[in-house]
Amino acid sequence: MHVPDGFLDAPTSVATGVVAAGVVATSLRKARAELDDRTAPLAGLVAAFIFATQMLNFPVAGGTSGHLMGGAIAAVLVGPWTGLLATAVVFLVQSLLFADGGITALGTNVLLMGAVTVAVGWGVFRAVQTVLPKTTAMVPIAAGIGAFASVPVASVAFVGLYAVGGTADIPLDNLTTAMVGVHLLIGVGEGIITFLAVGSVIAVRPDLVHGARRVLEARELEVRTTRAAA
């Protein structure tokens, strides 16, 4: 859910805006290394894809449903820098063309739901990947765990920002308990859907999954012979 205008005070909003601009500038440079001159069309299409998937609702129970935040899965599918760039552009377009998320809260949204989810999702994914066996079957599992972790960490980061620049005196321990509790549940959903979705891409086009590259490079050519039919 996007942070609107007025949730955090003006100095905090400006500070998160400056930090977010720095993060986006870095990812612009780094994404070129991931994609070279294909950066513009591919990151643009990935951004359109992330925007569209936020319309894909996964039913939970009793008529409620949710959609992916998508930072972690974007990092696994297209690499952390391109993923970050694409999510940042999604927030920019949502803020300017769809009135979703305040323009003064743009930096906060890019940092929390973009940078934090991408960084945590990718970091945990890589860490889990080093522990698990190096097979393509393990990539969706690592991605799911990374996505699960990314959501509560983002909510903790939000509480941290709120402690600095919040506009109401909510007891911080209550806010932390409520936010982390709710987001642990959301994280379980994010983790399961990410696991399923990455699995479905790996099954068809493993070469497209950025997070599977190391596994694919390590894979050796197998020649399987079958007995000719009699």
Next chain:
Amino acid sequence: MGGPHGHQLHFHGHSPVHRAPAHLKVLALLAFMLVVVATPRGWYPLYGVHLAVLLAVIVLSRVPPAYLVKRMVVEIPFVFFAILLPFVATGPRTEFLGLTVSESGLHAGAALLAKATLGVLASLALAATTEPQDLLAGLARLRMPALLVQIMGFMVRYLEVVTDELRRMRIARESRGFTARNPRHWPILARSFGALFIRSFERGERVHLAMLSRGYTGKMPT
């Protein structure tokens, strides 16, 4: 794609607000919202002034108010949060409409409601009066990095293509009698998700090749 494509929020018109340069509109929105966010809570008359300025711009833009009000639903989750604030915040208690609530929470909730509403309305006013292409040109004039403008351009251009693809997948699922009702149906939806990713990524590759064959070297022709 023939002819100019409007996006979902754009309201076609020729008012002074529609014709104003996009980069000035973005700067004005940013400045206006910074002032709104910096307004201390409790200064209620000043919020009235903000609202009056915003309403004047909207009247000038000749966008029907009903058009904007209908699209303010994105704000609803935060209305709930703002209503909740007086009950969860700490500090001295006060009476309001017969309920005992936190005084600071009451003011914070009212300020949040005012700021978020002004924010949504102001953003809607920009979106309703600015074509995406003008917005992109405006952001380029504001020295947003060229690569970022290009990425945003591709996103805006292919947004409806990709969401349409998702819509066709939904129609295909439903025409086969499938409705997602509970988490047991997630694997099927996740496969749509995966298919959409592959189609989007491959479309990006095709677009890139098509651009190369037309002499793209990393810069957009002007």
